[in-house]
Amino acid sequence: MKVIVTAVALLALTLAAPAFSQMTDMPMMKGHGMGHGPMMDMGCMDRMGDMMGMCLQHAEMMGLTDDQLMKMKPIHSEMQKKQARFRADLKIAEIELTDIVEKQDFDLDKANTAVRKIEGIRTAHHLDMLKSMKEMRTLLTDEQFRKMKTMMFMKSDDKNDE
Template sequence: MKEIRSVTLTAAALAMLAFSVPAPAFSQMKDMSSMKEHRGGHGQMKEMDHMDMMGEMPGMCLDHAEKIGLGDDQLRKMKPAHIEMQKRHARFKADLKIAEIELMEIMDVKDFDLEKANLAVKKIAEIKSAHHLENLKAMKEMRTILTDDQYKKMKKLMSMKMSDHKTGDHKRGEHKPSRHMMKK
């Protein structure tokens, strides 16, 4: 019963997606991916903003090392963690894009295979979930490096950045590399 309900809900969601705009499935998915890049939407898009922001903690720690009061030993521990997080994020973006393309390919025909589409949607959800969990694990590890006072300062900086991000008081597309990452 639960499986039938899940398939029915997935079918309804896919039907809404397929018939909401009279355009081929490929163009609909292309439009959705461009919306995601803007990150200014509501609901799930807004949720993705927060998920992306939590992955920025290591970079913010390095960028604001002096404000937070990080020592050399702490910086040495954070730099490799930050690099690994950047690599994982790049893999996530690539895997997600491939999974979205695979879904577009399945939906490209008029009478697409609903079961294949269902599996593709689940694969996309699994990729996102795994990335979110990896970010949480990395964040927990990063927080063990900080003292309680440093954590409070970092939390304040993050809330300020989130506030700026929500109000649009930031420069889109301009992400400068951490100055600590550029030092050898």
């Protein structure tokens, strides 16, 4: 009996895995994380980059000094590079997972390792982005930080209206 239940469970997982991997290509699934709440949503990571870019774009309105701008530009550039590397690494890891689970009798240990690799990539990226965000925010005065938050709030309202 246990053998039958195990076989049915594995069959269900095997048939479902390719369907779930294809769901990430669906428009409604774009920008959504894997159910870890809003902080693990990759859209949140993009908003961190938006915040930095917005500060640089609206430097005069925010009252940023030349010294602040000189310190922010390299941080923003590094963040953009890290974002590009993250996307590439994540895509490769997801392809590797798909390659593993496409087989009828896939190796569950290999699949577990691949999933952990994906989560490790996401976690490392999230921590990198938080570090950059913290570094950027320490350059802002309290008033500049309030202005930045107001701009981000207005921008998110604009996106919600679309």
